Amino acid sequence: MLEVKHLVVNYRGLMAVDNISFCLVPGEVVGIIGPNGAGKSTLLMAILGLIPLEKGIVQFHSRTLSTQLKQVAYIPQRVQIDWDYPITVENVAMMARIRHTGLFRSYSRQSKLIVKNALERVGMWELKHHPIGELSGGQQQRVFLAQALAQEANLFLFDEPFVGVDKKTEAMLFDVFDELKSEGKILLVVGHELRETTREYDRFLLINKTLIADGTRQEVITATNIQKAYGDNVIFLEGNAKND
Amino acid sequence: MLKMTNFIDIIFEPLQFEFMRNALIIIVFLGVLCAVTGSFLIVQRMGLLGDVIAHAVLPGLAIAFYLGIDIFLGAFISGIFSTLIIAWIKEESKIKIDVAMALVFSGFLALGIMLITLLKSRIDLHSFLFGDILVVTVTDVLRTLIITFFILTFIKLFYKELLFYTFNPLGAQAVGLPVKWLNLMLISAITLTIIASMQGVGVVLVVSLLIAPNITAYLLVKELHQMMILGAVFGSISGVIGIYLSYYLNVPSGASIVLVASILFLLALLFSPTQGILTRPEMLYKFRHIFRIKIKN
Numbered sequence: 175m176l177e178v179k180h181l182v183v184n185y186r187g188l189m190a191v192d193n194i195s196f197c198l199v200p201g202e203v204v205g206i207i208g209p210n211g212a213g214k215s216t217l218l219m220a221i222l223g224l225i226p227l228e229k230g231i232v233q234f235h236s237r238t239l240s241t242q243l244k245q246v247a248y249i250p251q252r253v254q255i256d257w258d259y260p261i262t263v264e265n266v267a268m269m270a271r272i273r274h275t276g277l278f279r280s281y282s283r284q285s286k287l288i289v290k291n292a293l294e295r296v297g298m299w300e301l302k303h304h305p306i307g308e309l310s311g312g313q314q315q316r317v318f319l320a321q322a323l324a325q326e327a328n329l330f331l332f333d334e335p336f337v338g339v340d341k342k343t344e345a346m347l348f349d350v351f352d353e354l355k356s357e358g359k360i361l362l363v364v365g366h367e368l369r370e371t372t373r374e375y376d377r378f379l380l381i382n383k384t385l386i387a388d389g390t391r392q393e394v395i396t397a398t399n400i401q402k403a404y405g406d407n408v409i410f411l412e413g414n415a416k417n418d
Numbered sequence: 419m420l421k422m423t424n425f426i427d428i429i430f431e432p433l434q435f436e437f438m439r440n441a442l443i444i445i446v447f448l449g450v451l452c453a454v455t456g457s458f459l460i461v462q463r464m465g466l467l468g469d470v471i472a473h474a475v476l477p478g479l480a481i482a483f484y485l486g487i488d489i490f491l492g493a494f495i496s497g498i499f500s501t502l503i504i505a506w507i508k509e510e511s512k513i514k515i516d517v518a519m520a521l522v523f524s525g526f527l528a529l530g531i532m533l534i535t536l537l538k539s540r541i542d543l544h545s546f547l548f549g550d551i552l553v554v555t556v557t558d559v560l561r562t563l564i565i566t567f568f569i570l571t572f573i574k575l576f577y578k579e580l581l582f583y584t585f586n587p588l589g590a591q592a593v594g595l596p597v598k599w600l601n602l603m604l605i606s607a608i609t610l611t612i613i614a615s616m617q618g619v620g621v622v623l624v625v626s627l628l629i630a631p632n633i634t635a636y637l638l639v640k641e642l643h644q645m646m647i648l649g650a651v652f653g654s655i656s657g658v659i660g661i662y663l664s665y666y667l668n669v670p671s672g673a674s675i676v677l678v679a680s681i682l683f684l685l686a687l688l689f690s691p692t693q694g695i696l697t698r699p700e701m702l703y704k705f706r707h708i709f710r711i712k713i714k715n
Contacts, residue, residue: 186510186511186512219588222591222592224588224591224592240594243592243593243594244593244594246592246593248588248589248592248593249589250586250588250589250592254586254588255585255586256461256463256585259461259584259585259642260461260636260639260640260641260642260644260645261581261585261640261641261642262640262641265581265641266585268578269578269581269582269585269586269589272578272579272582272593272595273593273594273595275578277575277576277579278575280578281578304640305640305641325593331592
C-alpha cells in the first residue's frame with residue numbers, strides 16, 4: 175500500500191504541491207490528471223524524494239518509501255532524456271538491474287536474462303544493439319518500459335508515457351498495465367490529456383496544486399471538477415461523463 | 419629538416435632530446451585522460467564546464483602560491499568551488515546553467531588576475547593560459563601518470579553507475595544511486611585532468627583536448643565506452659602529430675595540437691560513415707531534392 179500524507183512542495187517560493195494526500199492499494203492503476211503546470215510531475219518526483227519536501231510523508235507498506243527505492247520503477251518524461259546519448263537499447267534496459275547488482279560488480283547472467291525477457295516482452299530484443307537515438311518515439315518508450323519491467327518493482331510511476339508514441343506502443347503500454355495490475359502492483363500514471371483517461375484506469379486523481387477529486391472516472395470527471403481544475407476555458411462535453 | 423627523405427629519421431631524430439621524450443609521453447597520457455573525463459562532460463551537455471574549471475583554478479593558484487602551499491591543491495579547491503557556485507546559482511534562481519557558467523568563468527578569472535597583482539605573485543599568466551609542453555619535467559610526467567592511473571581506475575570501478583547517472587540523472591536518483599557523490603566525483607576527475615594538463619597545454623587549450631577528440635569519436639561510434647577509447651586514440655594522435663609539427667615547423671606546440679585535433683573533427687563531421695555531412699545515407703536523396711527545386715525555380 176502506498177500512502178501519501180499531506181505532501182507540500184515549494185519550488186523557488188511558489189507552491190507546487192499543496193497538501194495532497196491519498197492512498198493506493200495493490201492492483202490499482204491510477205491516473206493523475208490536471209492542467210499544464212498543475213504539479214503532476216512534481217508530485218511524482220516528490221513521492222520519490224527527488225525534490226525536497228516542505229512537509230509530508232510517503233510510505234510504502236508502512237515504511238518510508240525513500241529507504242526502499244529498489245521497489246520502485248520510475249519512467250521520467252521524454253524531455254528529461256538526451257536521446258542522442260551514445261548508448262544502445264540493451265544497455266539502457268540493463269540499468270534496471272543496477273541496484274540488484276551493487277557496486278564494483280558486473281551484471282549477473284540472471285540479470286541479463288531478465289533484461290532479455292523484458293526486451294522481448296516489448297518487442298525490442300531484435301534491436302538490442304541499436305543506439306537509442308535511431309529509434310522512433312514509440313520504440314524509445316518501449317525500451318524504458320522494458321527497463322521498468324526488468325526492475326521487478328512493486329510500485330510503478332510513469333510520467334506522461336503516452337507522449338509521442340504510436341498506437342502499437344500505446345496498446346502495449348495498456349497491455350503491460352493490465353499485466354502488472356493482475357500481479358498486484360501499484361501503478362501511478364501521469365496523463366497528458368483527458369482523451370487517454372478512459373477505461374484503462376481504475377481511479378483518477380485530479381489535481382491542480384491541490385487534490386481536487388479522487389475516485390472513479392464517473393466521480394472525478396464531472397463538469398464541476400473539470401472547471402475547478404482547468405478554469406472556465408474548457409468546454410466540457412456532456413457525453414463524456416455524467417453531469418453532477 | 420623537412421627535406422629529410424628518410425621517414426624513420428623524421429620520427430626518431432627528435433627523440434634524442436629529453437624534453438621531446440617527456441612531451442610525447444605526457445601528451446599521450448593527457449590524450450587518454452582527457453578522452454575519458456571529457457566524454458562525460460560532452461554527454462552531459464556540459465562542454466563549457468571544462469572551460470570554466472580551467473580558468474577557475476587561477477585564484478586557487480594565486481592564493482596557494484602566496485601561502486606557500488602546494489599550488490595544485492589550491493587549484494583543485496578553487497576549481498571544485500567554482501562548480502559548487504554554478505550549481506548553487508542554478509538551484510536557487512531561475513538563471514540557466516549556461517549563463518551561470520559564463521558568469522563564474524569570467525568572475526573567477528578576474529579574481530585570479532586581481533589576486534596575482536595584489537599578492538605580487540610570480541605566476542606567469544601566459545604560461546598558465548597557454549602552457550609549454552616542451553618544458554615539462556620528469557616530475558610533471560610522473561604526476562600526470564599517477565593522476566591518469568587514479569582516474570581511470572575510478573571510472574572503471576564506477577562505470578555502470580556513472581553511465582546511468584549521466585544518461586538519466588533523475589532515473590538514477592529515483593533508484594537511489596548516490597547522485598550527489600557521483601557528480602562530485604566526476605567534477606573532481608575533470609578538475610584533476612585540467613590540473614594535470616595545465617603545465618603541458620595550458621588552460622585555454624586543455625578545453626580543446628577535453629572536447630575535440632571526443633566529439634570526433636562521438637560521430638563515429640554508438641556507445642560511451644567506445645567514444646572514450648576512440649577519443650583517447652584521436653587525442654593522443656593529435657598530441658603526437660602536433661608536437662612533431664611544432665618541432666619541425668618551429669610553431670607553438672599547444673596551438674598545433676589543437677589544430678590537428680580540430681582538423682580530425684572536421685574530417686569526421688564531413689565523412690563519418692553514418693553521420694558525415696557528405697556521406698550519410700540520406701545525403702544523395704537530399705542533393706537530388708535540392709537540385710530538383712532549383713530546376714523548378
